[in-house]
Amino acid sequence: MAKPFHLAWFMSFSAGDWEGAFSSGGQPWxxxxxxxxxxxxxxxCLDFIMIEDTLHVSDVYGGSAGATLGNGMYAPKHDPAPLAALMGAATSKIGVVATMSTLGYPPFLLARLASTIDHIAGGRFGWNIVTSSEDRAAQNFGLDALTPHEQRYEMAEEYVDLVxxxxxxxxxxxxxxxRDRRVYADASKVHTVDFEGKFYKCRGPLNTVRSPQGRPVFLQAGASPRGIRFxxxxxxxxxGIARGVAGMKRYRDTVRQAAxxxxxxPDHVKIMFLIHPTIGETDEEALARRARLLADPASVQRSLASMSTFTNIDFAQxxxxQPLPDVTTNGTQGSLDRFAQKGSGKTLRQLALAEYDEAADPALDFVGxxxxxxxxxxxVMEEVGGDGxxxxxxxxRTSRRVFAEISDGLVPALQRRGLARTSYTRQTLRETLREF
Ligand SMILES: Cc1cc2nc3c(=O)[nH]c(=O)nc-3n(C[C@H](O)[C@H](O)[C@H](O)COP(=O)(O)O)c2cc1C
Incomplete structure (x- = not known):
């Protein structure tokens, strides 16, 4: 009997196929x-939707915002928190996960906001814990540059402890x-936290009622050794963003061991590997579509502008x-390692396209x-061992067409094989994740 795996949707704010994406005239706002x-x-029946976020307009690639804004990448965007509340209120089973950065929110505000949305979503809210990885984001919050990588994680540890x-x-x-005692909330069950850390200080208690899940589901994307520990x-x-099936298995084994x-x-830590399937009616149609996307000159620029955004490295230089020279970042190290494929001898153009072209690894060639x-x-799941x-x-290239290809094409094919859930049997997102 096949064992189902977990499926979720990564909702990026890239405008994607914006010419045809919005039936409301290009306005998703x-x-x-x-x-x-x-x-x-x-x-x-996906487990959840994860809404990404960044807190800036990126102008690293080529020293201007031309490539990111021109391609509608990461901006303009909405704040994920009210969107998650809206999406949670409009649904009853699927989880909604908002990315919220420790850079942007004082811990008290984040805890209150997350607790509120978990109520609105009936216990289906998740927080994607990020520390932000861009100097430009740091500059929007009074800093001159991003805090060093290891210290960001040290601060995040304390931050999570406090929230x-x-x-x-x-x-x-x-x-x-x-009613008889005329007591709404019992003060003996509401406590100050009196937190005094190296970076944060907060008295508490929270001024919102405990949320259905007690705390929201926590998501994270750390891929550096420090990130994996966190x-x-x-x-x-x-x-999860490992390269190749062997890399995926190694990544999962490492995380499970660390847990x-x-x-x-370790079964309470689900590894969800990021994939970009290209679906067609037939294999030929899907292959032709991928070839068209790869041939689009904008694809190289989009890929490099994206990597520039998260690493603060101007790849236009x-x-x-030619092969990519040795580069290091104070931004997202795991993503840079995966991108750079050190020692492969690949040119920058090949590296840029490999981000999208899973054919670079035949086992992960999700085209068809x-x-x-x-x-x-x-x-792939069989070999990796789980989780989704x-x-x-x-x-x-987001569009309603792509949503339908996944929800009405790929997912039913997985369901027919017993590999995807066909109903929700649990109420909260944490329970849904732990169902199998
Ligand atoms: C697929 C993926 C999605 C991510 N989404 C976001 C995001 O929406 N916002 C953000 O600030 N960071 C995002 N990150 C960055 C991570 O939160 C984290 O900071 C990054 O992976 C750095 O960790 P590392 O240096 O340990 O690899 C993402 C990372 C990956 C791999």
Whole structure:
């Protein structure tokens, strides 16, 4: 009997196929486009939608915002928190996960906001814990540059510790609504946290009631050694970006081992590997579509502008047809390592396209009809050992058409094989993730 795996949707703000994406005339800003996405993915029984975020307009690539804004990459965008509330209120089963940066929110505000959305979503809210990896984002919050990588994680440890204490500052059952005693909330069950750390200080308690999940589901995407330790300690689910099936297996084994060392049940840490399937009616159609996307000159620029955004390295300065010189970053190290394929001898152009072209690794070549891709996903999961996939559109070209290809094409093909859930049996997102 086949074992199902977890599926979720990575909602990036790249405008993607914007010429044809929005039936409301290119304007997704009233939120209805995102509600439609959430409902559609709920019909397909995905575990959750994760909304990415950054806190700046990137002008690293070529020293200007021309490439990112011209391609609608990462900006303009909405704040994920109200969007998650909207999407959560418009659905009843699927999880909604908002990216919120420790750079941007004082811990008290983040805890209160997360708790509020978890209520609105009926216990289906998740927080994607990020520290931000861009100098430009840091400059929007009063800093001259990004805090060093290891210190960001040190601060994040303390931050998460504090918000968890705030989540717990209201005991279960603190709201008693005892009419006879005229007591709404029982003050003996609401506690200050009196937190004094190296970086943060907060008295508490939170001024919102304990949320349905106690605390939201935690997502994380750390891929550096420090990032993996952080994720293994805190995350309910991790965005995995390893290269190749062997790399995926290694990454998962490393995280599970680290989770055990943290005293956690490794089955409570789901690794969701990011993939960009290209689906067609037939294999030939899908292959032709991928070839068209790869041939689009904008694809190289989009890929490099994206990598520039997260690493603060201007990739426009390098020759596209030469190997990439040695580069290091204070931004997202795991993503840079994966991108650079050190020692491969590939040119920058090849590296840029490899970000999108999973054919670079034949086992991960998720291009074809729904049945073909479902079979490939099954084979990869079998070898990796679990836990699931975070699906994003090919080359970040989001559109309603792509939503439908996944929800009405790929997912049913997986369901027919017993590899994807056909109904939700749990109420909260954490329970949904732990169902299998
Ligand atoms: C697939 C993926 C998606 C990510 N999404 C975001 C995001 O939306 N916002 C953000 O600030 N960071 C995002 N990150 C960055 C991570 O949160 C993290 O900072 C990064 O992976 C650096 O960790 P590392 O240096 O340990 O690899 C993402 C990373 C990956 C791999």
């Amino acid at each position: 009233d939120g209805r486009y995102y509600i439609d996405l959430a409902r559609q993915m709920e019909l397909a 968890c204490k705030l989540f717990d500052s209201w005991e279960p059952g603190a709201v008693v609504m005892d 994720a293994a300690k805190h995350a309910d689910a991790i965005i 055990e060392e943290e005293g956690r049940d 390098f020759d596209l047809d 009809s729904p049945d073909t891709v479902a079979d490939k996903m099954a084979a 996939f975070l699906i994003s559109p090919p080359m970040q």
